[in-house]
Amino acid sequence: MHVILVIDMALDLHRHHRASITLERARSLIDSGLSEDAVHLLTDSLAIDPNQKPAWHLLFECSISIGRLDNLLQLIEQTISNIDNPEDTLLMMARHMQLHGFFEDASRTFDTILAAEPTARQSFEEKLLHRLLNGHGDEDGFAAYKEFNTRFAQPIAATSDQAETEKDPKRPLNIGFVSRDFASGHSLKWAMAAWFDRPEGRMDRYILYSSSVPDQPVEPFFEKAADDFIQVYDLSDEALADRIRNDKIDVLIDLMGHMPGNRLMTYARKPAPIILSWMGLGTASGIDAVDYFVADPVYVLPETVDCYVENIIHFDGAGIIWRPPANCPDVAPAPCLAKDEISFCNLNRTVKLQDPALHLFAKVLLAVPNATMTFKDMRMDSRAEHRLSAPLLAAGVAAERINFLGKSSQYDHMATYNQTDIALDGFPQQGGISSLEALWMGNPVISYSETLRPTTRAGAWILEMIGLPALATGSEAAYVATAVRLAANRQRLADLRPRLRDAVMNSPLCDRERFTENVGQMLNEIWRRYCADEAPSSFAISNLTQ
Known part of the structure; x- marks a missing residue:
């Protein structure tokens, strides 16, 4: 028995050294510009021993850098039955796939984790959020929440007693x-x-x-x-x-x-x-x-x-x-009057912006000559810029018409709207606070929703509340037409701009009493x-x- 224990310890030590050497070798390949070779090296190592969390993370980073996750996803599916704690190892990767715009790959990873570990509640909830961002159909969306209830909440409720307190209708609560x-x-x-x-x-x-x-x-x-x-x-x-x-x-x-x-x-x-x-x-x-x-x-x-x-x-x-930010600049005149061009923007978190919305933005830009588009996110980096610009460039929008901004103070963030004329809301996941901020700074918001679920109707909800329901559209064609029509009427933009702040302030959204x-x-x-x-x-x- 002692001999077997010594051999097991030696094997563990060997695996540890082999894993460390593989990581160092992979990092050297990446530093030398040989990321493809690093992917193959890490893939081979994880196929032998899939319980190497650092190797998974490095493989993920490397796969993201080359813009291709096929090897990674195939390896996950092949080895998941041998991973000791699939959720602990793989969930963070699925989250980051979303952040980097690999939405279908993230969905595939969530499904793989849950197939191997059906009680992985955190993964199920992350999948719910993923579906929210991806705008699955109404019936599908409501069904997912009910499945969560059946799978996780009801078993706990079955063994719990409902609390009761004194039933006195007049007492303080x-x-x-x-x-x-x-x-x-x-x-x-x-x-x-x-x-x-x-x-x-x-x-x-x-x-x-x-x-x-x-x-x-x-x-x-x-x-x-x-x-x-x-x-x-x-x-x-x-x-x-x-x-x-x-x-x-x-x-x-x-x-x-x-x-x-x-x-x-x-x-x-x-x-x-x-x-x-x-x-x-x-x-x-x-x-x-x-x-x-x-x-x-x-x-x-x-x-x-x-x-x-x-x-x-x-x-x-x-x-x-909603309460407007206290530290906020005054609304400046419409920039289109001075520059003779329309500046569109979306300053929402870029994780909410996916290809369907970006393709729609491209249609608007192509229909409004010389118009520009500004994106802003505190996590903006070269990968995010590439993901956001790729659909626009592919549609024929010139690169110089696309602007990217990163993290700033709240005051400077709000001041960005003084350089833009119209905010284009994303879909299916729409802006909430970001849309209110745009309106507060004089930027009318064009919104589009084709579903009944609340999170896909946030824009329509806000525009209804402030008395501008015509800017909430129900089709892609209407979205583009509304943006083009508003962009063509510079005088209306100039007149509307200083009135939007009062429209928000006097709406039910700010009626605290x-x-x-x-x-x-x-x-x-x-x-x-x-x-x-x-x-x-x-x-x-x-x-x-x-």
Whole structure:
């Protein structure tokens, strides 16, 4: 037995040295400009021993650099049954495939991980986000959330008891909020400020459960406004559920949805009698334990209510509140008047921009002579520039008409809009905050949506709210025609530009008082129903006041 142990140790040592030598050799090949040879070397090494995490990461980087992932994907599929922890090894690569624009390859990798490890919840949720970005059809999109519920949430719910609290319709409530975004500087502060205005006549207690990393500075606003601020990053989903039960939370509000680091498995344990979802990624959770999803009838259309697992609460006005950045330049005159050319832009995160949107941008640019297009992203690099420009160049747009900008201060980011005339929204994943920022700086936004799901309708929702529904189009042809027509009318652009800021400010999106009234009416109604032993069901705030 001792001899066998010594031999096993020697073999492990040999494998370690072989892996180290292979990595060094591969790096040398890459440094010498022989990336193809490095791909072959790493592929051969991983085929023999697929449990070399550094080798996988180097192979991924090398494959990205040459713009071809076929060897990598084939190797993953061939060796995944021999990888000790497929999700741990491969998930990060799938994420980065998305960031670098290899969307189909990312989807293939998620599917491979889940085929080998069906209970890999993180991979399933990453796949959900991937589908969100790729705009899968309405039926397919809703079905994916329901599958998550069946696969992950329902087994936990089956072994959990629903929390109950005292059913007194007149008493103040303990209201809990769960988020990882209570960090300093996060825009959640402005969206949540209206909650802390405390609706008239209510004396509820607000408890914030922060799931952000402990060393991240907390936004002082939240610590001051909350009755209790609790750091729960280190608590498991089960331990957090126990904490919420012990705190006797009456209404628990999720602010994350399917964002990474979410606490959906806490909610599956039903630690509060009423659970509702608000904000997050702009999508519902899809799990049975969440009773309500808060939105408005422009964002979640009435005809889609039955598609959701949750019951829909339609606010009267906007379902969220936006506060413009304080540190923001004044709106400058339309640059097209001075330069005699139209400057289009999309300053959204480039991961949201895929080939269908880029092909549409190309059609607009070809239809508007001399027009330019500006992209901006804090992660902008040569790879992102190549991915964004390739479809435009292939369509015949000259390279000098395409501009790229990277990270900047918030003030300079907003000032970029003073150099552009019109913002072109992406699709299927559209801008939210970025569209509001463009409008705030005088850039009308052209939007296109052909589906009913909220995240593909964000542009239409915003434009409806500010009174410009004509800029929200329902076909590619209408999108191009609207952009061309607006670009041709320089005087309309000049007249519209200084008025857009007031249009946003006077819209339901900035009506904080109205939102706070909605919150109060919502809390009254959902608590009344609970105390009366009525099952949760969808309702509209406007119907409560009639």
